[in-house]
Amino acid sequence: MTDPIETAIPINENRRNFLSGSVGAGILGAIMAFVLIKITGVDREVIEKWLYMIIAMALITGILGTGHHYFWIGTPDYWQVLGSIFSALEPIPFFMMTLFAFSMINKRRREHPNKVAALWAMGTGVMAFLGAGVWGFMHTLAPINYYTHGTQITAAHGHMAFYGAYAMIVMTMISYAMPNMRGRVANSVRAQTFEVWGFWLMTISMVLITLFLTSAGVLQVWLQRYTDTPQGFMVVQDKLAIFYWLRFAAGASFLMGVITYIASFFIKGEVPSIANAAR
């Protein structure tokens, strides 16, 4: 059965995704630069040069890349060209961000005892690149987006991009700032071990959530959009149920990660100092 409303392209995705990659990359880059200066001791000049190039690239690609929100809302055709071309280049600043985090940490001039903050910084780079860059590119070209717009493909991209580009940068900042605010250079080794567990539980769960939603999205597009005999929205939703259950299980394990992470705030132990933390 064809659902006539659903077979028309929904127009509400634009409202949901008003925060585009460019905004993300700019703010993300600035916060990342701050934390990297603090934990690596690399010269501010070097860090700023990187930041400058990342933000320049985010602006060049992002301003017109935002055109990918204008594809199907009654705007003239040229937005499909502009939005496709410029948003296809948006992974570049995210890739630079990953290189930035890893190369600054490799070039570090001090062994900061807050190891887990460095882990969060590197994780942010990788997950933002995968979620915003790769998963965004996957469906940003107008001829592809015509079929995938507002499906579970969008949900998959949204989950990983927001975790990578927003949640993780916030946790990077918390990881660096919380011990400082509590009057110590870093949390105890035991607390950091818990936090590392929280990091991996959340991050691996988020990868799984993304993969399950992507699978659901591919099937949804196949049954509902890219076919001569499109099926109705609710009919297709029923057929995606297995992926939603798997996604739910991954969500439960993500929650375990959140609990482990929050628990790490309450774990005591000997506070490391710069001196005894040096290798």
Added chain:
Amino acid sequence: MQPDKVVIANASRRLPGDLAMWLFIGAELTAFALLFMVYTTSRALHPEVFALGQSQLNSHIGLLNTMALLSSSYFVVNAVATVKAARKHWAVTHLMIAMLFGLGYVALKSFEYYQSVSAGYGLTTNTFYQYYYLLTGFHYLHVILGLILLLLVTFKVAANHYTAEHINGLESVASYWHMVDVLWLVLFPLVYLIH
């Protein structure tokens, strides 16, 4: 050991201008490469629309513009060389001539746009005009940005800001200006000449 040769090898490998500028140029060239590909694909899909549109363009003005940009780049090369040879006064003159040629391009291109728009052709007229305005319009904006940058470095040259050893800023702007030139050398045959 041949120390002289080592020095020469290093000198030839030196990047003219700032690394950030080259990164920027790389991004610009990528964006234009994508635009050219989309244009070519669209042309293959709509041959009649493009043939009709292209026949309405004035390739004489296009040729004049090509000459203007090439001459402009020539004078920018001269300007960099004269700063390296510590002849500041000539560098300012060369830069001003380069900007005049650039302004000539802007004037001719504006006249062309005026003609097309008066004839009733706009961004949404058809597929050809959509790409014509997008491609040439982007390039036009790049020429204007290049002119602003050239003006800034002209003031700096006049204020003795650059020497043969410290010429990074001037070289960056020169590299950008040559990129604008090279893009037009692809754009002109692609849009005006290949029928």
